[in-house]
Amino acid sequence: MPKVIFIAPDSSRRELESPAGWSVMEAAIQNDVLGIVAECGGGCACATCHVIVDEAWAAQLAPASPNENDLLECTAAPRTATSRLSCQLKISASLDGLTVQIPDRQT
Amino acid sequence: MSSIAIIGAGQAGMQLADSLRRGGFEGSVILYGDEGSLPYQRPPLSKQFLLGDLEASRLNFRPIAHYEKLAVTLRLDCAVTQVDLQTRTLAMANGEQAAFDRLAFTTGARVRKLALPGAEDPRVCYLRGITDAQAIRERLATARRVVIIGGGFIGLEVAAVARTLGKEVTVLEAQTRLMPRVVAPVVSAYFEAVHNQRGVRFLLGESLTALAPTSSALGLTTASATYLEADLVVVGIGVHPNLELAAAAGLPCEGGIVVNEFACTRDPTVVAAGDCTWQRNILFERPHRLESVQNAVDQAKVAAASLLEKPVAYSQVPWFWSDQYDVKLQMVGISTGFEAAIVRGNPETGAFSVFYYLGERVLAVDSINRPAEHMAARRLLASGGLLAKELAADPAADLKTIIEKN
Ligand SMILES: Cc1cc2nc3c(=O)[nH]c(=O)nc-3n(C[C@H](O)[C@H](O)[C@H](O)COP(=O)(O)OP(=O)(O)OC[C@H]3O[C@@H](n4cnc5c(N)ncnc54)[C@H](O)[C@@H]3O)c2cc1C
Ligand code: FES
Numbered sequence: 001m002p003k004v005i006f007i008a009p010d011s012s013r014r015e016l017e018s019p020a021g022w023s024v025m026e027a028a029i030q031n032d033v034l035g036i037v038a039e040c041g042g043g044c045a046c047a048t049c050h051v052i053v054d055e056a057w058a059a060q061l062a063p064a065s066p067n068e069n070d071l072l073e074c075t076a077a078p079r080t081a082t083s084r085l086s087c088q089l090k091i092s093a094s095l096d097g098l099t100v101q102i103p104d105r106q107t
Numbered sequence: 108m109s110s111i112a113i114i115g116a117g118q119a120g121m122q123l124a125d126s127l128r129r130g131g132f133e134g135s136v137i138l139y140g141d142e143g144s145l146p147y148q149r150p151p152l153s154k155q156f157l158l159g160d161l162e163a164s165r166l167n168f169r170p171i172a173h174y175e176k177l178a179v180t181l182r183l184d185c186a187v188t189q190v191d192l193q194t195r196t197l198a199m200a201n202g203e204q205a206a207f208d209r210l211a212f213t214t215g216a217r218v219r220k221l222a223l224p225g226a227e228d229p230r231v232c233y234l235r236g237i238t239d240a241q242a243i244r245e246r247l248a249t250a251r252r253v254v255i256i257g258g259g260f261i262g263l264e265v266a267a268v269a270r271t272l273g274k275e276v277t278v279l280e281a282q283t284r285l286m287p288r289v290v291a292p293v294v295s296a297y298f299e300a301v302h303n304q305r306g307v308r309f310l311l312g313e314s315l316t317a318l319a320p321t322s323s324a325l326g327l328t329t330a331s332a333t334y335l336e337a338d339l340v341v342v343g344i345g346v347h348p349n350l351e352l353a354a355a356a357g358l359p360c361e362g363g364i365v366v367n368e369f370a371c372t373r374d375p376t377v378v379a380a381g382d383c384t385w386q387r388n389i390l391f392e393r394p395h396r397l398e399s400v401q402n403a404v405d406q407a408k409v410a411a412a413s414l415l416e417k418p419v420a421y422s423q424v425p426w427f428w429s430d431q432y433d434v435k436l437q438m439v440g441i442s443t444g445f446e447a448a449i450v451r452g453n454p455e456t457g458a459f460s461v462f463y464y465l466g467e468r469v470l471a472v473d474s475i476n477r478p479a480e481h482m483a484a485r486r487l488l489a490s491g492g493l494l495a496k497e498l499a500a501d502p503a504a505d506l507k508t509i510i511e512k513n
Contacts, residue, residue: 022165026165029167029168029169030164030165030167030169030170031170032169032170032172032173032176039400039401039404040150040400040428041148041150041151041166041400042151042155043150043154043428043430043435044435044478045428045435045437045478045481047482067435067476067478070477070478070479070482071478071479071482073479073482073507074478074479074482074483
């Protein structure tokens with residue numbers, strides 16, 4: 001299964017294996033990674049699943065939809081150039097090793 | 108040390124347990140549920156889950172390890188049948204009893220059922236829990252004609268899924284427009300058009316008067332004597348709050364378990380949160396009941412603070428969303444009593460917002476495919492809702508900046 005790597009605000013790393021087709025948000029929630037709140041459960045409606053994608057990976061992701069892009073303007077921690085909503089990022093074999101940073105707040 | 112019993116392992120119950128531990132509570136926390144499953148999200152049940160994309164376990168809020176880490180005891184197949192506030196004990200359906208010091212009701216709500224002969228037919232389905240969604244999903248696999256009773260959120264979301272799966276879909280709504288209690292006519296009309304374009308048929312101002320199950324179909328007759336046949340009927344006509352347990356324990360109940368702005372019942376050591384409450388929020392003059400994820404989460408946090416004896420008054424702005432096809436409706440505030448509905452943007456483009464005004468104040472905003480406006484509106488309402496109507500109506504005015512300056 002592809003790996004996803006989460007870097008917490010205190011710089012600690014969690015490396016997980018997660019089924020392809022799951023979202024990065026789901027991988028976090030189902031493995032009890034804290035700091036991803038996901039109030040709307042992946043509905044692209046709450047912006048509490050914000051992650052900052054490692055620069056090396058950012059360009060390989062499918063671009064954000066207009067809705068996601070709009071919501072990214074409203075994250076609790078400021079948006080960065082590689083900010084994404086983790087519920088909109090699908091895990092796949094080609095993204096094996098995807099690394100994302102968890103911001104210090106979601107609400 | 109003391110013990111806290113939480114009755115109802117849904118969105119509010121899970122949040123309450125979590126917030127108690129985060130707030131430093133060290134006593135025992137027992138979460139009682141009656142669905143046999145880990146606490147899970149309901150919104151996908153009428154959306155992605157029904158479309159067939161998701162396994163049930165993916166709906167869980169957290170894995171079992173989370174509760175172990177938090178030292179929250181889960182009793183997930185354990186309906187609580189009685190609560191005695193004098194002796195501080197509760198009784199379970201399996202005959203067990205347990206003592207508690209403090210108590211939380213997070214019992215949610217259950218669906219209103221059709222009161223018609225024939226309504227017990229298994230092809231008449233309701234949607235509240237995962238087993239309901241699984242039953243509908245199975246029946247959808249073979250059904251050709253689907254009739255939905257009720258043009259509210261759940262009915263329309265199910266209609267969208269059934270249509271996406273290629274079913275013949277008819278929606279009956281007793282009022283003359285969709286989602287009549289919560290949105291303005293312009294929003295109802297927009298959604299009616301969206302569904303129409305995809306081939307959904309509406310019978311508005313129509314109610315079901317008779318059901319005739321046969322082996323090959325369900326025959327439905329409406330008040331105006333229209334007759335139609337269905338292989339599957341999904342009923343979405345609202346819910347009843349689960350308040351009976353609290354009422355039987357002597358706690359006041361109206362349109363839910365009565366709680367104050369601290370989520371406390373008349374007994375200050377007993378709180379309640381979520382769909383089951385008739386609640387106070389200091390932003391509103393009147394009490395009300397809400398059915399939303401936001402309310403379950405935020406009111407549970409307030410309830411936890413009260414149990415931790417660090418009370419904070421409930422003052423969160425309510426918000427909600429609904430997904431139908433690729434259309435996302437997001438709502439914030441409560442529009443009841445509005446005098447003017449100001450439309451921002453052109454509904455024909457499929458992206459617009461409606462600002463509901465009472466005098467100069469915005470009471471609520473509905474946004475269709477406008478998430479940034481929804482988020483800006485949340486900030487607006489949290490800071491009092493003052494926005495000149497010309498600015499609300501002008502799509503070129505940058506709301507985010509205007510609201511931040513206020
Ligand atoms: C199909 C569907 C779609 C939805 N979509 C949205 C949406 O898009 N956006 C949104 O904001 N909201 C949505 N909602 C509403 C949202 O899911 C609810 O408001 C939320 O789940 C309420 O949480 P709760 O904890 O109060 O109640 P619940 O989640 O209902 O939890 C209550 C739990 O308590 C249990 N219980 C009751 N009595 C007892 C007892 N005596 N002993 C033990 N256990 C008991 C119940 O079985 C249940 O498991 C949707 C709801 C449904 C059903
Ligand atoms: S979980 Fe709500 S936007 Fe991602």
